Amino acid sequence: MDKINFNKIEKKWQKKWKDSKIFEVKEDRKKEKFYVLEMFPYPSASGLHMGHALNYTLGDILARFKRMQGFNVLYPMGYDALGLPAENAAIKEGTHPEKYTKNSMKNFMNQQSLLGLSYDWSRLINTSDSGYYQWDQWIFLKMLEKGIAYRKKSSVNWCPECKTVLANEQVQNGKCWRHPDTEIEVKPLEQWFLKITDYAEELLDKLEGLDWPQRTKAMQKNWIGKSYGTEILFEINEEKWPIFTTRPDTIYGVTFMVVSAQHQRLMELVTKEQKKEVEKFLQKLKSVSAKNAVDLEKEGVFTGSYAINPLTNEKVPVYAGNFVVADYGSGMVMAVPAHDQRDFDFAKKYKIEIKKVIVPKGMTSAEASGKITNDGAYTGLGKLINSEKFNGLENEKAKEEITKYLEHRSVYPKVRNTGAKKLGRKVVQFKLRDWLISRQRYWGTPIPIVYCEKCGIVPIPEKDLPIKLPKNVEFGKGNPLETNEKWIKIKCPKCDGDARRETDTMDTFVNSSWYFLRYCDPNNKKKIFDMQKVKDWMPIDQYIGGAEHACMHLIYCRFYTKFLRDLGLLNFDEPIKKLFHQGMLHGDDGEKMSKSKGNILNPLDTIANYSTDSLRLALMSFASPDSDSNWDEKVLIGSHKFLKKIADYFENVKIKNINNIKFESKLNKIIKEVTSQIGNFKYNLAIIKLRDLFNSLPNEVSQKVLEKSLKLLHVFCPHITEELWEKIDNKNFISLSKWPEVDESKIDERFEKQEQFVEKLVGDIQHVIKLLDKKIKNVFVYVLPNEKNIYVENLDLISKRIGTKLKIYAVNDKEKYDPENKSKKVKPGRPGIYLK
RNA sequence: GCGGGGGUGCUGGAGUGGCCAAACAGGCAGGACUUAAGAUCCUGUAGCUUAGUGCUUACGCAGGUUCGAAUCCUGUCCCUCGCACCA
Numbered sequence: 060m061d062k063i064n065f066n067k068i069e070k071k072w073q074k075k076w077k078d079s080k081i082f083e084v085k086e087d088r089k090k091e092k093f094y095v096l097e098m099f100p101y102p103s104a105s106g107l108h109m110g111h112a113l114n115y116t117l118g119d120i121l122a123r124f125k126r127m128q129g130f131n132v133l134y135p136m137g138y139d140a141l142g143l144p145a146e147n148a149a150i151k152e153g154t155h156p157e158k159y160t161k162n163s164m165k166n167f168m169n170q171q172s173l174l175g176l177s178y179d180w181s182r183l184i185n186t187s188d189s190g191y192y193q194w195d196q197w198i199f200l201k202m203l204e205k206g207i208a209y210r211k212k213s214s215v216n217w218c219p220e221c222k223t224v225l226a227n228e229q230v231q232n233g234k235c236w237r238h239p240d241t242e243i244e245v246k247p248l249e250q251w252f253l254k255i256t257d258y259a260e261e262l263l264d265k266l267e268g269l270d271w272p273q274r275t276k277a278m279q280k281n282w283i284g285k286s287y288g289t290e291i292l293f294e295i296n297e298e299k300w301p302i303f304t305t306r307p308d309t310i311y312g313v314t315f316m317v318v319s320a321q322h323q324r325l326m327e328l329v330t331k332e333q334k335k336e337v338e339k340f341l342q343k344l345k346s347v348s349a350k351n352a353v354d355l356e357k358e359g360v361f362t363g364s365y366a367i368n369p370l371t372n373e374k375v376p377v378y379a380g381n382f383v384v385a386d387y388g389s390g391m392v393m394a395v396p397a398h399d400q401r402d403f404d405f406a407k408k409y410k411i412e413i414k415k416v417i418v419p420k421g422m423t424s425a426e427a428s429g430k431i432t433n434d435g436a437y438t439g440l441g442k443l444i445n446s447e448k449f450n451g452l453e454n455e456k457a458k459e460e461i462t463k464y465l466e467h468r469s470v471y472p473k474v475r476n477t478g479a480k481k482l483g484r485k486v487v488q489f490k491l492r493d494w495l496i497s498r499q500r501y502w503g504t505p506i507p508i509v510y511c512e513k514c515g516i517v518p519i520p521e522k523d524l525p526i527k528l529p530k531n532v533e534f535g536k537g538n539p540l541e542t543n544e545k546w547i548k549i550k551c552p553k554c555d556g557d558a559r560r561e562t563d564t565m566d567t568f569v570n571s572s573w574y575f576l577r578y579c580d581p582n583n584k585k586k587i588f589d590m591q592k593v594k595d596w597m598p599i600d601q602y603i604g605g606a607e608h609a610c611m612h613l614i615y616c617r618f619y620t621k622f623l624r625d626l627g628l629l630n631f632d633e634p635i636k637k638l639f640h641q642g643m644l645h646g647d648d649g650e651k652m653s654k655s656k657g658n659i660l661n662p663l664d665t666i667a668n669y670s671t672d673s674l675r676l677a678l679m680s681f682a683s684p685d686s687d688s689n690w691d692e693k694v695l696i697g698s699h700k701f702l703k704k705i706a707d708y709f710e711n712v713k714i715k716n717i718n719n720i721k722f723e724s725k726l727n728k729i730i731k732e733v734t735s736q737i738g739n740f741k742y743n744l745a746i747i748k749l750r751d752l753f754n755s756l757p758n759e760v761s762q763k764v765l766e767k768s769l770k771l772l773h774v775f776c777p778h779i780t781e782e783l784w785e786k787i788d789n790k791n792f793i794s795l796s797k798w799p800e801v802d803e804s805k806i807d808e809r810f811e812k813q814e815q816f817v818e819k820l821v822g823d824i825q826h827v828i829k830l831l832d833k834k835i836k837n838v839f840v841y842v843l844p845n846e847k848n849i850y851v852e853n854l855d856l857i858s859k860r861i862g863t864k865l866k867i868y869a870v871n872d873k874e875k876y877d878p879e880n881k882s883k884k885v886k887p888g889r890p891g892i893y894l895k
Numbered sequence: 896g897c898g899g900g901g902g903u904g905c906u907g908g909a910g911u912g913g914c915c916a917a918a919c920a921g922g923c924a925g926g927a928c929u930u931a932a933g934a935u936c937c938u939g940u941a942g943c944u945u946a947g948u949g950c951u952u953a954c955g956c957a958g959g960u961u962c963g964a965a966u967c968c969u970g971u972c973c974c975u976c977g978c979a980c981c982a
Contacts, residue, residue, distance in 0.1 A: 231977095231978090232978090232979090272899090273899065273900090274898085274899040274900070274976080274977075275899090275977095276899095277898055277899055277977085277978095278898080278899075278977055278978075280898085281897080281898060281899095281977080281978055281979090282977095282978075284978090284981070286981075286982095288982080302982090303981090303982070304982060305981090305982065306982075317982090357980075380980095381980085382980045382982095383980080383981095383982075384980075384981060384982085387981045387982080388981070388982065389982095391982095392981095392982045393982080394982085395982090399982070400896095400980095401980060401982080402982085488981075488982095490978095490981060606976085606977085607977095609977075610977085610978085680907095680908095680919085680920075681907075681908085682907075682908060682909095683908085683909085686900090686901090686908090687975095688907080688908085689907075691906095691907065691920095691921080693907090693920080693921055693922085694907080694920070694921075696921095697920060697921070698920095704935095743908080743909085743919085744909075744918085744919085746919085747909080747918065747919045747920085748919095750919065750920085751918095751919085819947095820947090821937095821938085822938090822939095822947080823946090823947040824947075825937090825938055825939075825947090826939090826945095826946085826947050827946045827947045828938090828946095828947095829925090829938090829939080830945070830946055830947080831946070859936085859937075860936095860937055860938075861937080861938085862926070862927060862936095862937060862938085879946090881946085881947095884946095884947085889947085890947095891947090892946075892947060893946090894946075894947095
């Protein structure tokens with residue numbers, strides 16, 4: 060019965076596409092460009108999973124669609140080949156990461172071809188190729204030159220599992236992004252950073268203009284975390300310490316200060332008498348991992364020092380505390396227990412005075428007094444009290460007034476001049492921190508730096524790039540690059556003296572921060588890319604990938620773009636015009652697909668059992684592409700059946716030179732709908748329309764109608780449509796054919812109405828048959844004379860659907876058989892029925 | 896705590912002011928075909944009622960706006976995702 064061998068057909072067309080290189084593109088000013096890109100994968104030995112298949116199918120459909128619409132479509136693929144997972148997997152398998160990666164890549168490419176993806180493979184990128192990562196090094200040198208790359212000692216996140224430090228973005232909930240069970244340790248180390256904070260403002264501002272999902276923009280905004288506040292100078296031990304606060308209005312309520320236990324200069328604040336206590340406290344903190352920090356009770360220890368409030372001259376104790384973040388703001392806070400819950404908790408614990416300075420509107424200070432001290436901090440709006448000349452001000456207003464006042468007071472009471480001109484100033488704070496890119500691991504881009512005994516840190520000259528990863532290293536003994544002494548030893552480029560290479564490599568996210576630019580000119584040996592080519596293709600018109608990269612890759616690549624622009628290499632600010640996050644595909648049990656749950660599906664098995672086209676169709680049918688969905692084998696089977704039916708239809712259809720205006724109307728309507736739906740990623744809805752279309756194709760049609768129908772389906776099911784396209788005597792690829800245009804003049808809503816009339820009649824007849832509950836032999840239908848044609852034309856269809864013969868009379872037909880005078884009931888669009 | 900996204904039939908999921916008892920798919924039921932099963936095709940699938948009708952109740956819950964609401968507004972509950980001791 061299975062006349063058609065899908066797998067064979069698919070192989071055939073995949074080969075033809077490959078051999079004819081039809082998807083390779085060049086810049087072409089005559090056509091409008093369209094750049095479709097999916098986030099490139101980490102090649103792992105386990106190969107493609109369903110999520111990949113979904114992701115790439117989404118992109119492929121769009122690429123094919125745009126290509127058929129006449130765009131010059133850039134649709135490349137590559138591999139994010141450097142990175143820890145590859146290194147770890149290689150170690151586990153006892154092989155070299157390079158070999159592991161090569162195999163995985165080969166495997167991926169193979170599998171991607173089986174999905175029928177229309178990539179321009181001539182632009183393939185492999186980030187582990189020194190021809191690629193030398194440009195990572197080049198960018199690094201440029202950043203060094205511009206002061207964007209720098210080395211500094213600071214408290215950094217260390218993942219004991221990865222055995223390397225991580226960027227802030229890679230720490231989630233105090234745990235490693237790759238190891239959700241591994242707690243991050245904080246270590247003071249000297250590391251390389253990229254000064255992404257220089258671009259914080261722009262990264263935030265330009266967000267607004269991007270056609271990205273709301274939530275992603277919100278996440279980035281949140282991550283960048285701009286807040287306005289006031290920096291106030293408090294004097295401690297005759298030195299001025301700036302304190303950042305967003306609540307200058309509560310300055311009269313400050314009753315103590317808390318400095319972060321991780322503060323770089325903490326020990327300067329600790330007096331001799333308190334030293335022991337503080338050290339004990341720090342020791343205790345050490346045993347607590349970052350993970351639990353949030354749930355931790357607020358604790359602290361007195362440092363022995365006092366701070367002087369610049370407005371009241373009051374001396375308040377300075378505590379070291381476990382709840383203050385060291386590298387946000389000033390790493391120290393002015394504590395106002397009456398109006399901040401954390402400060403409140405702390406004050407309660409250590410029995411520190413709680414001084415209220417804001418009362419809610421309409422409440423007397425006496426009333427407020429009880430409320431505040433009993434229930435916790437009052438953080439709402441209100442009026443100032445106990446604040447000298449600011450009493451009675453609305454607190455929002457007071458923020459400005461007090462800041463202004465601080466800005467204009469240049470005298471710091473009783474203190475020698477330290478050069479500070481103001482007691483306070485308005486400042487902007489960002490949560491975004493500089494990007495720590497050093498990794499103590501092997502499988503990454505080597506950092507082009509040497510440490511010279513005489514000259515210190517010396518960059519390796521551009522002409523000496525790439526610094527290739529040495530093959531010969533030992534794994535499992537700390538940083539692998541440190542095990543190759545021969546490689547490490549180098550002459551200083553400056554003084555030719557003895558020097559050692561940097562043995563850390565760069566974070567893998569460096570590679571993915573600009574790869575989309577390299578696709579525009581992937582084989583350039585002389586330059587990172589040709590500016591004109593990049594101008595021609597960029598920015599990415601549609602980027603497709605998972606939402607999990609919102610605060611990592613998607614922010615880093617924007618930063619890189621801005622840096623390269625400032626270097627004069629790019630003429631645009633943002634790399635990604637439009638972003639789409641596909642939903643997660645879960646197992647049929649509704650759970651995330653995972654090995655442990657045993658609900659993983661291999662796309663290749665599915666393809667072997669059904670076909671690529673069936674899989675693609677099913678993947679697009681589950682739900683709207685942006686929402687999560689569950690795998691359902693039945694949907695796959697249904698999709699497969701649908702395609703078989705179409706193939707059957709093409710076996711039997713009679714192609715004639717006829718003009719079926721009714722079907723043309725439907726076809727054009729569907730062309731219109733499908734075109735707009737595909738453009739908006741409503742693939743699931745487009746497929747519904749296509750089902751409708753193919754299910755109602757008449758047995759005799761014109762060549763043109765068949766061709767147009769196939770084209771619509773082609774983007775979803777490229778193989779079978781190529782095959783059928785060929786079958787109906789087309790010599791060229793349907794892949795290269797032109798997307799059908801809508802002929803609005805052919806759309807006639809009347810046909811749809813008529814179709815509904817027929818549906819209604821069938822329904823009514825069925826209904827009555829059921830009510831009568833007996834065998835019906837004959838059906839008589841009475842219709843208005845002007846509607847008679849509609850029903851007569853569909854006589855066969857109606858008869859087939861009700862499973863009985865029927866006779867249609869016009870109500871004015873004198874010869875009609877109508878023993879119960881049912882023709883009296885006839886209304887427009889509703890015939891009379893008599894059953895016997 | 897802050898910020899996103901949701902709650903629709905037996906199921907997956909459409910629908911964002913009237914054409915909705917709700918596309919399409921699946922499940923289930925009935926029928927056709929068949930010796931039978933499968934495949935295929937047709938019909939039905941909120942409740943009551945009815946020779947094709949009429950009515951009622953439905954889109955988390957409660958209100959509101961409107962001639963009219965699943966769709967807009969307010970409140971509320973629940974689910975989900977991201978960030979979070981950020982001063």
